[in-house]
Amino acid sequence: MPGWRAQATAADLRRTSDGTPWTNEELLFHMVFGYMIVRALLPMVHVISRLPTPVGTAFAAVLNAGTRPFDVVNYWGSRGAALVYSRQRMGRKLDRTITAITRRLERESARSLTRSMPFPDR
Template sequence: MGEPSVDRQAIHEELERARRAFHQLLEDASEDDLRRPTDGTRWTNGQMLFHTLFGYILMRPLLILMRIFGRLPRGASRTFARVLDAGTRPFDVVNYLGPLGGAKVLGRRGMGAAFDRVIAYLHRRLDAEREADLSLGMHYPTRWDPFFQDVMTLADIYRYPTQHFEFHRRQLTLPAGPQAAR
């Protein structure tokens, strides 16, 4: 018997809920709200919003990596994941510094537009995926993000940025923070 089919509609709905929530957070936040510290991080709310946006932007390279490593023997992605895990400290520095400037460069309007573009891209890509490709899998650097599992499928990767967004949304100290679009 073959692999069970992936519920693409559920993934599309997750992406749209996240898009609506992201826009609601931006819309409800004052400039002072965006400059206020988050709960439990060194970022401001605006920087955290950029960080969650960046989780979606990273989908393009993650999808490319999956297309490559998902077709190779598992040992190739295991080695790649171990190399990336070994580079966790430099990754953490870049991961921290990126939102410091990214939120300023894009601003509220730019972050909203970028979020719309990346979600539209993910909808198109998901619709274009062959059913068999959604079960492609590879190893991931589990030290980079709590939502990276040792082995993830292409379908798992489509769900990753929304899991990341939901986690960090709870750290926002904005008027519509954790309760938005639930």
């Protein structure tokens, strides 16, 4: 287990995080979940980056329109999930997810890695 996870005490994880309404444990899950989302969305990005720019722009606009409900689900989901995912489980999930993302990106061609697409700005 990497040092930062091994050094965090139960009290450290229960403490409110600076600058957020979450505890450190809830914030940790939020970050792990972000990597899980990136992994799940890579195939979609792979497809959308090959479509005409207006398609990507429209998709980004749809995602922007859903920002408010997403924020509510994101906030409460991270609060609830931190109750279910222990520090060890989060650590294992993060390690597996980063490994999978890394493997996926290592298989991409240089040309593929230069593609871009519009992303939501909110």
